[in-house]
Amino acid sequence: MILGINGIRLVVKRSGVARAIEAILKNLDELEHPFTDVRVYTPTPLDAATVLPRMARNVVLPSRMPHGWWEQVTLPLGHGGHGLLLCPSYIQPLLPGCPTFLIHHGSYEGFPQAFDWWTLRKAHLMYALSAWRATGVSTVSEFSRRDMKRYYGIPTDRV
Numbered sequence: 001m002i003l004g005i006n007g008i009r010l011v012v013k014r015s016g017v018a019r020a021i022e023a024i025l026k027n028l029d030e031l032e033h034p035f036t037d038v039r040v041y042t043p044t045p046l047d048a049a050t051v052l053p054r055m056a057r058n059v060v061l062p063s064r065m066p067h068g069w070w071e072q073v074t075l076p077l078g079h080g081g082h083g084l085l086l087c088p089s090y091i092q093p094l095l096p097g098c099p100t101f102l103i104h105h106g107s108y109e110g111f112p113q114a115f116d117w118w119t120l121r122k123a124h125l126m127y128a129l130s131a132w133r134a135t136g137v138s139t140v141s142e143f144s145r146r147d148m149k150r151y152y153g154i155p156t157d158r159v
Contacts, residue, residue: 002083003035004098006075007042007058008067009089010050017089020103024088028053041078043070084135090123092130102134104159105144109151128152 005024009017028038038056040046046058061078063070068091076093079085085096088103108115108123115123131137131152137159139145148154 001034002037002039003033004039004041004059004079004083004085006071006085006087006089006092007040007046008071008075010040010046011042011044012067021088022050024086025053025056026051028056035083037083039079041075043067043074087130087134090130091126092134094129094133096133099135100133101136101138102130104131104137104139104148109147110144124151 005021007021009015010021025038025040028035036055038053039059040052040056041059041061043061043063045060046052052058059078061070061074063074065073071091072093076085076096076098079096079098081098083098085092085098085100086103087093087100090102090104092100092102104127108120108127112120128151131148131154137148137154139148139159145156145159148159149156
């Protein structure tokens, strides 16, 4: 079975999401799972310092589109209907064509004072739509799980 991972956060400005993706990748060889092929999708090649597990490979899906459009158009077209698509950066393609698993944190809603009005509105819309469209959703804590219900109306038993 194929596991596709949205690795865009590994090639843009690094953040906590990139560190989380690296931790997932680091531990894949040690975990029992059904995946025989792991594809880390990025719009540009990963740098040499990014270590992939033995079963993983970087699949570059080049595009001239902005990163948000890359996630919505290029990524789902590149992955197609093959296996599971892991979206660890709060947003998934709205029309993925395959099962998806979303990892969410909710920092925008939890700390709105850190963001401008437009960023908050855009994030809220895309995060809510992504959470509702995902086949499965995970988050970092019980607090964030309750926030997903509070901010997006997602039943806590789906998270």
